[in-house]
Amino acid sequence: MTGYFISLEGGEGAGKSTQAKALSVALQAKGIDVCLTREPGGTPTAEVIRDLLLSGHEEKLNIRTEALLFAAARSEHCETLIKPALKSGKWVISDRFIDSSRAYQTVSGSLSDKDIMALHHVGSGNLMPRRTFVLDLPEEFASRRAAMRDCGNSDRIGGRDSSYHRAVMAKFRQYANEEPDRVKLIDASQSPADVTAKLLQNLTDLID
Template sequence: MQRGLFISFEGGEGAGKSTQIRRLAEGLRARGFDVVVTREPGGSPGAEAVRHVLLSGAAEPFGSKMEAVLFAAARSDHVEQVIRPAVERGAVVLSDRFLDSSRVYQGVTGGIDGGFMQALERVAINGMMSDLTLILDLDPAEGLRRAAERRGDETADRFEKETLAIHERRREAFLDIAHLEPERCVVVDAARSEEEVAGRIAAAVDALIEGRQEKEAAE
């Protein structure tokens, strides 16, 4: 492919995003693709510096708007330092979370005005929208159980520690985004086995790659 692809993974806590990104990356590399795996908040040196502030809860006392601004600043650095250069050289970028998480976590459950979030979004991504967003959908109670099992004795982060009701609202918000943007978003049932989830993801990514290759061949 002349231009690469940008694929984001979204969903609630414990939905298995990291596992599925690893599996997809391995499969694509085996087929000869240049793959970049990254994450948010973080992914670039500047954004990683902000990650600890956000996930530790240090910014929480300043309110959701401050958190949203910090996420946007981290995202801008991530886009310009990592995502855009990789896509322009023809790589496939797989990101564990992107702007939809801000729409859900700060916008919906943070109670921030949509116009404010849209303005931040425009500046942060500067036209770099994901070609495909895979939303791993899982019952929040099960997701939190998995997250607790994964972290063991470590302390829950800023967002994992919130109430089940808030996590349920986030699940609904992700599904609302998928409903409104079906051309970009694919919902994957994350309650199924790891193999089944990986198969559904692989099918969606293959369809994206084939569509891109057909388009480039026709040009």
């Protein structure tokens, strides 16, 4: 693979979608061919699975079904979009990837990180981002941003209680501590422009 795969992670309201778009624009300005995508989704089939995962009431899916559906959407996403784009020399920027599954689907204790990575091995051949940015925003600011974004209509995962989202964010910080070469913790309380600049700063070794 000749392109680079970059993922953006973090809790609800951290600004992942905004920064994924801004980073894409900034890299294109440097002459880099970029493919911007998201998870779950990114391809027609994966978008159908996204709607199934995120719509409706919380109890409609158990955690194992949820994990399997995320893995299925990711498998389709990788084979249909991500891997071909990388092979063609494009940089792929994804708004969420495997680390979201690791964080969101293990905090209940029903599934382990090993379980999630086993699904990733079968479905997506263990494809991992070259660099993952975790946007870290204090809980009170993130909750306010998410509420403004959703206008009281959170999806079935975003609408889970604050203790759940607090535990998810702790998982993301854990990954940054365990894999400092790949996972970079970024202070998302700065201005959007400053956050984008920090992302670019952490990609200089790949750009130069």
